[in-house]
Amino acid sequence: MKASVQQxxxxxxxxxVSKAVSPRSTLPVLANILIASDDGRLRLSATNLELGITCxxxxxxxxxGAITVPARTFQDLVNTxxxxxxxxxLDPRTQTLNVRSGSSNTDIKGIDAQEFPPIPVPDLxxxxxxxxxDFKEMIQQVVFAASTDEARPVLQGVLLxxxxxxxxxxxxxxxxxxxxxxxxxxxxxxEISVIIPARALxxxxxxxxxxxxxxTMNVPPGRGQVIFHVKDxxxxxxxxxxxxxxxxAIIPRSYKTHTVLSTPAFLKACKQAEIIAREGNNVVRLNIxxxxxxxxxxxxxxxxxxxxxxxxxxxANIEGSPLLIAFxxxxxxxxxxxxxxxSVALETNQNNTPATIKPxxxxxxxxxxMPMHLG
Amino acid sequence: xxxxxxxxxVASQIAAGEVVERPxxxxxxxxxxxxxxxxxxxxxxxxxxxxxxxEVTDDGCGIPAGELTLAVARHATSKLSAAExxxxxxxLGFRGEALASIASVSRLTLISREQNAEMGRxxxxxxxxxxANDAAxxxxxxxxxxxxLFFNVPARLKFLKSDxxxxxxxxxxxSRYALAYPQIRFRLMQDEREVLLSHGKNNRREVLAQIxxxxxxRQMLEVELEDEDIRxxxxxxxxxxxxxNRREIxxxxxxxxxxxxxxxxxxxxxxxTLLMVGRYPIASIFVEMSPEMxxxxxxxxxxxxxxRDADRVFRAVQRAVKRALLAYSxxxxxxxxxxxxxSGEAGVDPAWEMAYEANLAQMEVAPEPAGKETVPQPVxxxxxxxxxxxxxxxxxxxxxxxxxxxxxxxxxQHAAHERVLFEKFMREAGKEIPSQxxxxxxxxxxxxxxxxxxxxxxxxxxxxxxxxxxFGGNTFRVRRVPAILSGLDPLIIVRSLVEDFEEDExxxxxxxxxxxxxxxxxxxxxKAGQILSAEEQNALVRDLERCQSPRTCPHGRPTMxxxxxxxxxxxxxxxxxx
Numbered sequence: 001m002k003a004s005v006q007q008x009x010x011x012x013x014x015x016x017v018s019k020a021v022s023p024r025s026t027l028p029v030l031a032n033i034l035i036a037s038d039d040g041r042l043r044l045s046a047t048n049l050e051l052g053i054t055c056x057x058x059x060x061x062x063x064x065g066a067i068t069v070p071a072r073t074f075q076d077l078v079n080t081x082x083x084x085x086x087x088x089x090l091d092p093r094t095q096t097l098n099v100r101s102g103s104s105n106t107d108i109k110g111i112d113a114q115e116f117p118p119i120p121v122p123d124l125x126x127x128x129x130x131x132x133x134d135f136k137e138m139i140q141q142v143v144f145a146a147s148t149d150e151a152r153p154v155l156q157g158v159l160l161x162x163x164x165x166x167x168x169x170x171x172x173x174x175x176x177x178x179x180x181x182x183x184x185x186x187x188x189x190x191e192i193s194v195i196i197p198a199r200a201l202x203x204x205x206x207x208x209x210x211x212x213x214x215x216t217m218n219v220p221p222g223r224g225q226v227i228f229h230v231k232d233x234x235x236x237x238x239x240x241x242x243x244x245x246x247x248x249a250i251i252p253r254s255y256k257t258h259t260v261l262s263t264p265a266f267l268k269a270c271k272q273a274e275i276i277a278r279e280g281n282n283v284v285r286l287n288i289x290x291x292x293x294x295x296x297x298x299x300x301x302x303x304x305x306x307x308x309x310x311x312x313x314x315x316a317n318i319e320g321s322p323l324l325i326a327f328x329x330x331x332x333x334x335x336x337x338x339x340x341x342x343s344v345a346l347e348t349n350q351n352n353t354p355a356t357i358k359p360x361x362x363x364x365x366x367x368x369x370m371p372m373h374l375g
Numbered sequence: 376x377x378x379x380x381x382x383x384x385v386a387s388q389i390a391a392g393e394v395v396e397r398p399x400x401x402x403x404x405x406x407x408x409x410x411x412x413x414x415x416x417x418x419x420x421x422x423x424x425x426x427x428x429x430e431v432t433d434d435g436c437g438i439p440a441g442e443l444t445l446a447v448a449r450h451a452t453s454k455l456s457a458a459e460x461x462x463x464x465x466x467l468g469f470r471g472e473a474l475a476s477i478a479s480v481s482r483l484t485l486i487s488r489e490q491n492a493e494m495g496r497x498x499x500x501x502x503x504x505x506x507a508n509d510a511a512x513x514x515x516x517x518x519x520x521x522x523x524l525f526f527n528v529p530a531r532l533k534f535l536k537s538d539x540x541x542x543x544x545x546x547x548x549x550s551r552y553a554l555a556y557p558q559i560r561f562r563l564m565q566d567e568r569e570v571l572l573s574h575g576k577n578n579r580r581e582v583l584a585q586i587x588x589x590x591x592x593r594q595m596l597e598v599e600l601e602d603e604d605i606r607x608x609x610x611x612x613x614x615x616x617x618x619x620n621r622r623e624i625x626x627x628x629x630x631x632x633x634x635x636x637x638x639x640x641x642x643x644x645x646x647x648t649l650l651m652v653g654r655y656p657i658a659s660i661f662v663e664m665s666p667e668m669x670x671x672x673x674x675x676x677x678x679x680x681x682x683r684d685a686d687r688v689f690r691a692v693q694r695a696v697k698r699a700l701l702a703y704s705x706x707x708x709x710x711x712x713x714x715x716x717x718s719g720e721a722g723v724d725p726a727w728e729m730a731y732e733a734n735l736a737q738m739e740v741a742p743e744p745a746g747k748e749t750v751p752q753p754v755x756x757x758x759x760x761x762x763x764x765x766x767x768x769x770x771x772x773x774x775x776x777x778x779x780x781x782x783x784x785x786x787x788q789h790a791a792h793e794r795v796l797f798e799k800f801m802r803e804a805g806k807e808i809p810s811q812x813x814x815x816x817x818x819x820x821x822x823x824x825x826x827x828x829x830x831x832x833x834x835x836x837x838x839x840x841x842x843x844x845x846f847g848g849n850t851f852r853v854r855r856v857p858a859i860l861s862g863l864d865p866l867i868i869v870r871s872l873v874e875d876f877e878e879d880e881x882x883x884x885x886x887x888x889x890x891x892x893x894x895x896x897x898x899x900x901x902k903a904g905q906i907l908s909a910e911e912q913n914a915l916v917r918d919l920e921r922c923q924s925p926r927t928c929p930h931g932r933p934t935m936x937x938x939x940x941x942x943x944x945x946x947x948x949x950x951x952x953x
Contacts (some may be wrong), residue, residue, distance in 0.1 A: 151864040163842060175811055175861050250814050281858040283809045305802065328811060328861060368810035373842070373855055 001038055001065025001090040006100065014075045015056045016233060018337060019203055021071040026116070029068055029115045030241040032073075035097070036066035036086070036113060042088075049193030051200050052119045052236040052370050053207065060245065065090050066113035069097050076370035077106055082184065090098040090197050120236055126204075127216035128162060132208045132230065135215060138169050139201045140367055141180045141338045146198035147173035153244035157195035162188050171198060171267045174333050179312055181364040192219055195244055196226055200237035207233050251368055252354050254306050255347035257320035259288055259298060260360060263344045269312040273302040274329045280304030283372055285327040290318035325351045326372040332357075336367045337365045383582040391670065395476050397535060398524060399544035400424025403632075404473035405519050406552055409433035410630070411466045415575065421545055424538040426524055433774065434516040435604075437489040440496040444487065444508065447478045447500050467631055476522055480528050484520040486511050502527045534674035540830060546570050546824050548632075553629045554659050555616070557582050570823050583610060587657070587822045588849070590615065596701035596702075598660065600695035604668070605688060607695040609660035614646070614700065619874060625660045628669060633680050641689040647697035660692060675684065761920045766912045768884045773903035775912050782939040788930035792900035793893075794916040796859060797929040800892045802838075810840035811861035814852045819866050822875060823849055826931060828876045829869075835888055839895070843869060859899040869900050894948045 014033065022030045025048065030249075033044040042059035045052065067090050074097075083102030090097050090110075099106045132142070134145040139158075147155035156169045170179045191221065208215055208230045215255040228235045273284045279302065287299035296318035303309035325348055341359035348355045357367040386568040395898055398466075402419060412435025422428035477483055478500040481527045488495030497511035525532040535541055542565055553561040553573040560575030573582045584592035614639055626638045638660070646656055670681040670925070682688045764784055766778040775786040821829060827850035829836075836843050840857030853865045875894050876887075891942055901907065907915070919925045928934050 044430060145409075147862065149863050151867050172814065173862060174813055174815070174865070245815060281809045283858065326809070328858065354812075354814065368814065370814050372858060373812060374807040374809045 001035075001067065001088065001092075002062040003037060003042055003059045004087045005042055005057060005059040006060075006083055007078065007084055007086055009043075009059075009314060010086055011040075011075075011078050013055045013057040014071075016088070016207055017044045017046040017053045018071050020046040020051045020053040022046055023072065025049075029111050029117075030354065031070055031072075032111055032116070033071045034066065034068045034113055034116045035060045037064040045116070047117055047236075049117065050197065050238050050373075051203065053118075053203065053233070054119055054236075055190045055207075055233045057232070062285070067095060067110040067117050068113055069108045069110040073108055074099075075273065077108070089341060111362055120223070120225060120227060122216065122218035122229050122234065123220065124216055124218065124229060125219040126220075127229065128184065128192070129214045129216055130167075130184070132181050132210060132215050134182060136208060136257065138167070138180045138182055138338075139199055139205045141160045142169045142171040142178040143198045143201050143205075143344055144171075144334045144338065145173060145176050145178035145367070146171040149173070153240050154244060156199075157197050157240040159245075159247070160192070160194055160196055162192040170244070172245060172250075174365065175328070175367040176335070177250055178220050178335065178365045179246075179247055179251070194219055194226060195240040195242065197240060198238065200226075200235065204228050204235050205236045207235060224232065226257055232237075234292040242334075244247055250354070251366055252347070252349065252356055255320070255349055255356065256346045257288055257290075257318065257323050259296070259319075259346040259348070260317040260343055261298060261314055261346065263336060263339050263342055265314050266300075266344060269298075269300040269314045270329055270336060271299050272312050273310055274333060276304050276307050276310045277302035277329045279307040280356055282328045282330050283326050283374065285324060286345075288316070288318060288323045288325070290320065290322055295354035323351060325355065326374055327355070327369055328372055331369050335369070390532075393472075395480060396531070397544065398429060398541050399548050401425065401429050401477055401481075401521055401524060402431070402545050403432040404477065404485060404549055405429070405521075406549070407569070407631075408473065408519075409435055409517070410552075410556065410559070412436045414516065414559065416562075418562045418564075419549060420543075420564045420593045421542070421566070423534075424541040425545060426532070426535070426538075426541075427522065429521040429524065430518065432513065432516065432518045436516055437492070437495075437517055438485075439485040439489050440487075440492060443485055443487060443496050444505060447474045447483065449504075456869070464693035474519075475503075477524075477551060480531070481524045481944045482522045484758035485517070485522075486513055486888060487517040488513050488515050490515050494533040506756065524569070525702065537561075539828075543824050543827070546827075550823075551625050551627075551632055552584075554579060554582045554586065554625075555630060555632070555661060561586035563840075566695070570827075579610065583659075585823075590818045590820065591822075595657070596699045598695045598699045600698065602687075602691045602694075604665055605656040606663040607691050608663075609658065611642075611660070611696055612657040612700060614650065617650050617656055618879075622877070623657040625659045626653060627659075628680055629663055629666065629671075630661075631671065631680070632678070634678050637685060637689055641693045642696055645693045645700065649953060660697075661695075662688065662692065664688070676752060716794070722725070756810045761922075761925050764916050764920065766909070766916050769907055769912060771903075772906050775907075775916060777916055782937060782943060784937070785936040786916065786919070787903075787928075787932075787934055788905070788912075789900050789903050790932055791915060791919045791925075793896045793930075794922055794925060794934055795915065796899055796922075797893060798922050800859075800896060801889075808838075809858040810841075810842065810855040811858050813853065813857045813865060816852045817847055817851055817865055818852050819869055820850045823879060825849075825873045826851070829873050832887065833893075834877055835891055839888065839891055841869075857895055857899075865899055866896070871898065888927075896929060 006189045013195070017033060018243040021033065024322055031046055034043070036043045039059060042061070043054060045054040047337060048365050062168065077099060081104060083104070086099060086101040087204050088097060088099060093099050095110050095112055097108045099108060149155070155173055158169055161168045162184065165184045167184055168179065169184045172178070173224070191212055212229060214233055218227045218229065220227070224241065224322060226237055226239055270284065274282070277284050284300055284302045287301070289299065290296040296316050298314045298316045299311060300314060301311040335357050339359045341361050343360040344359045345360055346355060347358070351371055352373060354370050356366050357369065359365055393402070402425065406417060407418070409431060411431060414433035414435035416434045418432045419431040457826060479502065482499065482501040484497065484499050486495055486497040488517060495511045495513045496503060497507070497509050499507040546563065546565065548561045549561060553571060557573065557575040557579045558575055561571060561573045562569065563571040571583055572583060580592055594613055596613055598607060598611055599610045600607045621639060624639045624642060626633050626635060642658055642660065652657065668683045673679050673681050686875055731790055762779040762781065764779045767776040767778055773788060775788055776893060777784045777786060829851060830845055833845065835845055840855070841853070842855035844852050845852065846852040849871070853869055855867045856868060872894050873892060875890055902944065926934060
């Protein structure tokens with residue numbers, strides 16, 4: 001292989017794929033990045049066997065070929081090169097990649113490209129088209145609610161269901177659940193229901209930078225994989241096998257108290273309370289006090305044995321009975337962080353039943369949190 | 376004092392001590408008699424942990440009316456007649472001692488009707504003396520009722536463990552026999568509550584489900600091996616499931632429950648490297664061989680046996696287990712743990728190992744008055760505080776390296792965090808424990824014994840931030856978990872707590888609470904393999920400095936290794952060169 005590329009293209013491509021490198025794998029080749037000529041461009045790939053990322057960058061190819069090189073070494077080198085143009089030359093006999101740029105000349109020992117696990121290719125004609133901006137927002141609004149506990153693989157994933165032109169995503173860690181709906185421009189013929197690792201979706205949101213574009217999702221039948229294709233990049237992820245909890249049964253249908261707050265004011269109050277609460281199991285208390293003729297107020301308070309106590313008042317429009325309820329402040333802060341509307345509704349029943357958080361003016365997003373109990 | 380022949384009564388009470396040491400041993404003897412009588416159905420009723428009542432009813436061949444009184448005499452048996460028979464014993468009993476022994480320490484009622492007999496007969500023996508002998512009506516079979524066990528041996532009574540322990544012993548015993556004899560219907564009632572019912576359909580997996588719950592029963596691997604005249608069958612746990620003690624390793628040899636260290640070692644060796652150190656499999660193994668190959672006349676309660684060719688038996692067991700494990704072993708997964716274990720094999724630098732040992736030695740010697748390496752003693756709290764430490768970094772995503780005025784500290788991040796959480800929890804004792812409710816209550820099904828244990832400790836759990844409720848049968852429902860555990864699988868937490876309860880019971884309620892908290896903290900603490908940011912490392916060490924006993928985790932393992940300046944200098948050969 002002999003190719004030349006621009007430093008900024010190569011550095012950008014490496015930054016994208018390096019997230020899938022698994023530096024601690026028992027398979028040495030998985031710590032490497034595959035570099036291959038591909039139809040007038042250079043293809044970069046990395047995989048940890050659960051997640052694979054591929055990226056294409058513009059290049060001038062003189063000789064076709066492929067090699068894998070250690071990701072860290074190659075990326076660190078490329079990031080320090082100052083010359084605009086980088087020449088890559090592979091010596092196939094020694095499997096060594098020569099990297100030459102300006103006055104710098106480096107040989108990196110690689111591993112035969114044949115040893116790199118094959119990365120599946122999507123069937124783009126069969127895929128579902130999604131608007132990048134919309135899909136990224138959906139990912140953001142659910143992905144944080146997924147569990148990080150390796151003991152429960154299903155909850156480490158996000159349920160994605162597409163039926164006709166309806167797309168629904170849901171994630172839960174057993175204590176809260178985020179559900180986001182959306183509409184597709186082109187309905188699908190066959191229903192799709194898969195559980196995608198939250199991590200893969202987070203990576204996808206990072207890769208898909210150009211918001212105006214479309215991305216294509218492809219679930220090849222019977223392979224247990226999902227492939228996302230954006231311009232110049234692809235992400236392949238293993239799907240999670242299992243039964244996702246029935247989220248429809250969990251979302252409360254009625255409420256006794258309906259509280260409308262300013263999203264930024266509520267978020268700020270939570271962030272302030274968290275400074276104290278994080279020393280004491282993250283507990284915040286919301287004292288919801290409806291006003292008789294004036295608008296009501298929500299007192300957000302936290303206290304910790306070691307740190308101190310804080311109380312913040314947030315004005316609110318409250319209908320229904322007063323309530324003192326406690327939550328994990330991290331849960332509140334995380335959901336308020338992804339709500340884009342200026343106002344948010346908190347719907348509650350009792351201090352031991354689930355509470356619902358909904359953006360005002362956006363019916364597509366629902367978040368349910370279980371309260372905490374102070375025994 | 377002149378030497379005298381002991382009175383009959385005393386002699387038989389002494390003999391009874393060897394066979395009947397606790398209610399469970401009575402159940403065992405009676406059950407074995409029923410099995411020898413060819414019963415298809417055995418029903419056991421227990422009241423007050425066996426102290427008030429043990430009643431075993433069977434539909435076996437019965438005892439002829441004229442022989443009933445003989446049955447309770449010492450050295451009277453129908454199972455053996457000459458000494459040479461001892462070498463080919465095919466029945467479970469043969470010593471002719473059990474009934475006599477039991478009769479000498481209780482009030483024993485024996486009712487039996489033989490096949491073809493018109494009437495049954497009933498005798499009552501109290502403390503070894505016959506007090507009634509009448510005709511009685513009953514279906515074919517035998518009923519043995521043992522009341523007021525140990526009424527005349529108060530010392531024995533005093534040494535019985537708690538009712539819960541004795542009850543568990545009985546449940547465990549009966550469930551093991553139910554597993555060994557799947558063709559026989561066993562029913563165990565404890566205080567009018569049905570604890571176990573096997574259907575006698577000759578389906579071991581079904582019995583297994585009764586004992587361990589459906590989940591585990593489904594996952595158990597079947598073992599089957601025939602080596603000429605040795606036959607090994609049974610079930611073992613797959614590699615992913617293990618216990619922290621050997622209690623769930625059960626061997627039956629020719630239908631007799633035996634405790635043989637050699638057999639369990641053979642079994643555990645078959646798991647070699649597949650289980651973590653200190654973890655043991657669950658196994659029920661049934662070994663059959665011709666009676667001449669095994670000597671059962673070794674131990675009065677017959678819990679031990681001697682094999683004519685022990686090596687062959689061990690090898691057969693080991694091979695059978697290995698074969699089953701290999702056949703079902705899952706493909707190795709690429710995960711961070713493989714990386715960890717691999718780096719473990721690489722071996723430790725001998726110097727460091729030496730340093731560690733030196734350190735241990737220093738920790739073990741009597742504390743010097745001014746020494747900084749005193750043995751951590753929870754009592755002498757103030758002495759134990761740590762000096763201010765400067766965190767240098769993290770090693771292997773498991774240990775923190777810190778510098779103090781007196782040398783280098785290696786801190787186990789998991790153990791240290793456990794200690795920090797534990798003390799925090801204990802400080803909050805008596806105050807409100809915040810807990811996080813689950814979106815969807817989760818149900819958990821436990822084996823009967825574990826269920827009973829959990830039920831007795833529910834109040835403790837619920838006081839410490841859980842909300843777990845009994846949901847009928849052996850099922851429980853988890854509604855809330857302590858706030859520090861939110862984010863983890865509630866079922867795994869409850870299971871590990873139950874395992875802790877099973878470990879052994881302590882009569883001290885306070886200790887149980889401490890154990891629950893220690894276990895909760897263990898679950899919540901950062902794990903080895905978790906990369907901590909510089910701030911997290913600092914925060915952890917600061918918190919540890921503030922602990923009252925920072926040098927050990929709540930389970931007693933060290934949280935840190937200290938390499939003193941002095942030791943470093945000696946190791947590098949700097950000392951003495953000047």
